[in-house]
Amino acid sequence: MRDAGRRSSTTLVAPGELVQLDDGVHAYVQPDGGWCLNNAGIVVGDGGTVLVDTAATTARARLLHEAVRSLSPRPVGFVVNTHSHGDHTFGNAEFAGEATVIAHERAAADMAAHGLALTELWPGVDWGDIRLRLPDVTFSDRMTLSSAGPRMRLLHLGPGHTAGDTVAWLPDQRVLFTGDLVFSGVTPFILMGSLSGTLRLLDRLRALEPLHVVPGHGPVGGPELLEENARYLRWLRELARSGAKESVAPLELARSVGNHPFSHLLDGERLVGNLIRAYAEERGLEPAAPLDVQGAFEEMVAFNGGLPHCGA
Secondary structure, three states, X not given: OOOOOOOOOOOOOOOOEEEEEEOOEEEEEOOOOOOOOOOEEXXXXXXXXXXXXXXXXXXXXXXXXXXXXXXXXXXXXEEEOOOOXXXXXXXXXXXXXXXXXXXXXXXHHHHHHHOOOHHHHOOOOOOOOOOOOOOOEEEOOEEEEOOOOOOEEEEOOOOOOOOOOOEEEEOOOOEEEXXXXXXXXXXXXXXXXXXXXXXHHHHHHHHOXXXXXXXXXXXXXXXXXXXHHHHHHHHHHHHHHXXXXXXXXXXXXXXXXOOOOOOOOEOOOHHHHHHHHHHHHHOOOXXXXXXXXXXXXXXXXXXXXXXXXXXX
């Protein structure tokens, strides 16, 4: 179990790593990819820059901005939020006055509804002077960005990690920014989304035949990341079906599993939240239908033996 700890405002924050995937296309990777340490994408063209996701804290958003400036002096024309969660959106305000923020319409609604609630889960984190910056533009199914540089397709393929996920697909470079539909070396998380929906989405993303896959958290990879996440979810589905049949509560079931094929992944306490969603779907609840997220988080804390570590 990693120490949740507190980080003072004087603690230095390490910048993320820039990973070049193609001409003008970079991933910004924040190790180790655990809670609130998300990835971003930077796509630079002659007409400007598109940023896919921001960061959780003021300090991390500023480091991301510095990384963007190191690649191009041109302003960021667009910020694309892959979903509503604060680690991917709280840094939007860093680009105020510079960029147009785009998100799926459901993600925008969730951002407005939840505000800065993520900060309440980890009060010891130095969040900085974060301000809620909601999207300027929303879309329902798909949208294409081409004026700034490489052609980028924004696709909403249904509920997965949340109800309002967006993937950013560069068909010419075969680069896929998945947001939290995909994790790398980190336990997937579907509490606010859908097990069945994510499995369907992974099949659709595989059909794009990406060369590079930039997950929401963890190291960049290739299409094998899609299968690795699908393997976890198929295992989770069978575990949930067995537990539901025996009327074993999700927390009790998670505690009984012990070592399993995915024990090596970071943030293993997410198993409890994932089982809560999987049980709900076994009972016939619609994908991404609201659940008691606060209660589920408390059960994850109980499983973990304390507050999970947030590296933000």
